[in-house]
Amino acid sequence: MLPSGDLIWVRVEAAEPAATGGQATGPTDVALGQRTGPSVVLHLPGFAETVRGVVTSVRQALDEHRPDSLAVEFGLEIVMRAGGLLSVLAEVGATAQIRVTASWDRRDAATQPFRHDESGSK
Amino acid sequence: MRREDIARHLLASCSARLDTDVGPRGTAFFVAPGYAITAAHVIGGTAGLPVWLSEESQTWSGHVADVLPPLASEIVGTSLYPAPDIALIKIDDGPAHACALLAGQLPEPGARVMTRGHTDTFDQQAVTAETESFRLTGTLETPVPGCTLLKLGLGEVAQGMSGAPVVELSSGDVIGMLRTTRQLGSNLGGWVVPADLIRTTWPDEIGLANDRFHQGDSRWRDAASQLRVRSPSKEGTQAGSGLSIGSVEGDVISMITGGTIGAVNIEYGPAKGRRRE
Numbered sequence: 552m553l554p555s556g557d558l559i560w561v562r563v564e565a566a567e568p569a570a571t572g573g574q575a576t577g578p579t580d581v582a583l584g585q586r587t588g589p590s591v592v593l594h595l596p597g598f599a600e601t602v603r604g605v606v607t608s609v610r611q612a613l614d615e616h617r618p619d620s621l622a623v624e625f626g627l628e629i630v631m632r633a634g635g636l637l638s639v640l641a642e643v644g645a646t647a648q649i650r651v652t653a654s655w656d657r658r659d660a661a662t663q664p665f666r667h668d669e670s671g672s673k
Numbered sequence: 674m675r676r677e678d679i680a681r682h683l684l685a686s687c688s689a690r691l692d693t694d695v696g697p698r699g700t701a702f703f704v705a706p707g708y709a710i711t712a713a714h715v716i717g718g719t720a721g722l723p724v725w726l727s728e729e730s731q732t733w734s735g736h737v738a739d740v741l742p743p744l745a746s747e748i749v750g751t752s753l754y755p756a757p758d759i760a761l762i763k764i765d766d767g768p769a770h771a772c773a774l775l776a777g778q779l780p781e782p783g784a785r786v787m788t789r790g791h792t793d794t795f796d797q798q799a800v801t802a803e804t805e806s807f808r809l810t811g812t813l814e815t816p817v818p819g820c821t822l823l824k825l826g827l828g829e830v831a832q833g834m835s836g837a838p839v840v841e842l843s844s845g846d847v848i849g850m851l852r853t854t855r856q857l858g859s860n861l862g863g864w865v866v867p868a869d870l871i872r873t874t875w876p877d878e879i880g881l882a883n884d885r886f887h888q889g890d891s892r893w894r895d896a897a898s899q900l901r902v903r904s905p906s907k908e909g910t911q912a913g914s915g916l917s918i919g920s921v922e923g924d925v926i927s928m929i930t931g932g933t934i935g936a937v938n939i940e941y942g943p944a945k946g947r948r949r950e
Contacts, residue, residue: 578864580754581854582699582715582835583793583800 618653705882711836718744733767756815776846790834830854830863845897
């Protein structure tokens with residue numbers, strides 16, 4: 552559940568223990584659907600802050616160029632940890648990417664379209 | 674009819690597949706008129722959640738009336754649901770149903786038991802009924818005072834069996850509710866919430882109501898009596914004169930659901946297959 556109250560679906564993929572061929576080790580509750588995680592409402596307390604932080608950072612970076620339109624694409628790694636769910640950007644793995652597309656209309660033809668891809672890895 | 678067949682019919686008469694609005698989640702079983710139980714993790718620990726039970730052509734709708742313990746606001750990733758992990762379901766609509774006979778005392782160590790749950794074992798998609806037998810191997814204390822689980826071994830607990838009843842093969846009593854496997858894909862068995870704990874958790878809705886139901890309806894006890902006739906010490910026993918003790922035949926499921934009463938045939942005669950010296 553997002554802080555706004557909206558519900559989103561999250562696929563939680565558990566790490567597979569190599570020694571057991573993906574089979575969980577030790578005691579496990581045996582409801583159906585356990586393979587893909589519990590079907591319950593989980594809270595994402597850091598989601599809004601993360602999105603707001605990304606958008607604000609991009610806008611500040613391009614502020615002096617004043618684009619007429621600005622599109623920001625990014626992925627969120629959502630990880631489950633003891634203590635609850637956190638939405639984390641680029642904290643896990645090396646595949647996080649932010650794509651920023653800024654454009655200017657013909658009134659500013661002298662200015663070349665600005666495109667900037669930023670790939671981040673940890 | 675074999676002991677396992679009688680037990681399977683008893684289990685089928687009281688258990689059902691449990692669905693929520695996201696699909697099949699596991700198993701539940703009726704313990705009193707208008708009430709069923711399942712494992713708390715099957716319904717996500719959510720009180721008030723609408724649920725649907727189904728068994729063959731019969732369906733029931735209801736809601737989660739109580740959960741123990743309720744779902745905490747935060748979930749620990751892969752940890753087990755806290756003990757005891759039981760939920761009470763109030764049936765809002767559906768046909769009359771049989772009720773499991775909840776055991777009043779713990780079974781003997783080594784007791785043979787059987788469960789029946791709704792699993793996706795066949796192809797991990799279709800949900801079908803599956804039975805499995807076990808031995809009672811021990812107990813496991815939990816951090817919750819007064820909550821000691823029963824441990825089963827020598828059988829596989831499959832996904833979907835959470836919330837399934839476990840019946841003792843020598844008495845026909847339901848000793849508890851299955852909740853956890855000790856190791857997926859193995860025959861290490863699992864953990865059972867004892868019937869006595871279920872009774873005392875909801876003394877009115879289940880404890881008294883279960884006793885009252887079976888005081889007024891003897892069909893479960895009648896069917897279970899066939900198991901006692903075929904107690905392990907007597908099953909297959911042959912008299913010294915070469916006579917077999919006999920056999921028990923009858924339509925147990927009809928007895929439970931109110932149909933034709935089965936017959937008990939005691940046959941005396943030369944034991945089949947006995948080698949004469």
